[in-house]
Amino acid sequence: MTFEELFFDLVYAFAVTQLSHLLLHHQTTQGAIQALILWFAVWLGWQYTCWITNWFDPERPAVRGLLFGITLLALLLAAALPEAFGERGMLFGVTYAVMQVGRTVFALCAVGADHPLAANFRRMMVWVGAAALFWIAGGLAGEGPRPWLWACGVACEYISPMFGFPVPGLGRSRTSEWTVEGAHMAERCQAFVLVALGETVIMTGDTLAENGVWSAPVILAFLTAFVTSLATWWLYFGTSGKDGSAAIRHSGDPGRMAAYFHYIHVILIAGIIVMAVGSDLVLAHPHGPARPVPAAIMAAGPVIFLLGSLLYKRVVYGCIAPSHLTAIAALVAGYPLVIHMDVLDAGMTMTAIMLLAGFWESRILRHFPAAGA
The missing domain is CATH 1.20.1410 (I/LWEQ domain)
Structure with missing residues (x-):
């Protein structure tokens, strides 16, 4: 684990605090559902970055730049958490979509077309792209449909890896192909x-x-x-x-x-x-x-x-x-x-x-x- 990753984690200390305060001040079923959806967004943003730093050395300048860029987006995301289901919904949805899609685009460009992981990143791109549409649509929508749209976005990114990011014409990944340290x-x-x-x-x-x-x-x-x-x-x-x-x-x-x-x-x-x-x-x-x-x-x-x-x-x-x-x-x-x-x-x-x-x-x-x- 590198100092770049530890710096990235500092933002998530703030995000966790924001979620705790959100739940503390909204002790209702609706508040719990909203906190759960936002927690999945926080976690998925961190989790996908964790896999990237498993596959790419975070001390390389390009990867370090990516990590710092994601850190900035994650900080903006965390700051918007209390009003994500209110007036900052669009900001939250777009920021999250940019973070997830941008990270995957970087990975695709970094590995090249012939790398063994390239096919996996292509499939991942399809799923995070679909999720991004739900996150942006949720930001544009009113507070009524927003939880449903964002829940669909969460499902795209949380469930798809269970089945190897299956995509018609591209097949699916096998976990045995994922190189892991x-x-x-x-x-x-x-x-x-x-x-x-x-x-x-x-x-x-x-x-x-x-x-x-x-x-x-x-x-x-x-x-x-x-x-x-x-x-x-x-x-x-x-x-x-x-x-x-x-x-x-x-x-x-x-x-x-x-x-x-x-x-x-x-x-x-x-x-x-x-x-x-x-x-x-x-x-x-x-x-x-x-x-x-x-x-x-x-x-x-x-x-x-x-x-x-x-x-x-x-x-x-x-x-x-x-x-x-x-x-x-x-x-x-x-x-x-x-x-x-x-x-x-x-x-x-x-x-x-x-x-x-x-x-x-x-x-x-x-x-x-x-x-x-």
Whole structure:
């Protein structure tokens, strides 16, 4: 992983913060759907760039220039996130389309017509071009049809790689043809997890700083939010994070394994984003009752993250983690009880479940080899 890529990742720390604040201020079904669509846009922009830096050296001047250009577009995209479904919809849609199409055009020009990856980039160009039409159309359309059009754009770019970017007359790609450097792909995903965790720490500190009275419940809520971030780190990095690169490197089909990583990490990081919102709710109103909607957000974050972690460990180790299944079941089953608690008590309960899952998992995976290792 290079300094150019780390610089690129800085923009996504801002994007994750924007998404967290969007969900925090729109605690409705519509707000959740909008945040989900925008999260996929953020993730796909990052993911496709990650594959480009796997295939092209980001320290080469031309590739570095591409990466910095995408960084600028991503920053503009992140700044437009809060009003993407409002007055900045056109700006968001066009910026995203230019980023995705421009990156693919660069790749096509860079590899040349006879390169083994050229056919794959041609197929990719068809799909990102189709997605671009939906993103631009969504920007032009009113707020009613915009979510539907942008959801179609997401589907074009997220689902098409599952089937090898199939195009009539051009065929489809096979993951065995995708040259992948295992350590690089795993490190890039791990870097985004760290970016998202960093955002949760920033939100925790920022919310505490803005709180006028640092009473005992507020300090306890602060500690709960921090321990939640720590438990999340433990469940990912403390138990299996280092085994990811080995799983890709020793796989019989590294391209497929790397694709699995990207499909799974969109779930993992979404869970971290929602957990950041939940921690903010605990810090902002530790004395208040855990009403149904805030309680659902507080429970949804850990459930989404544990589901992603469950799938991640299934790919890395080839087994199902009972600790995660048990923790998910406890969080879901405990929701009817949580809504009758104070926010602080509810937050502490969910944090305890995360910690227990991490302790259980670390005991199980202490000597468990990565799949294919």
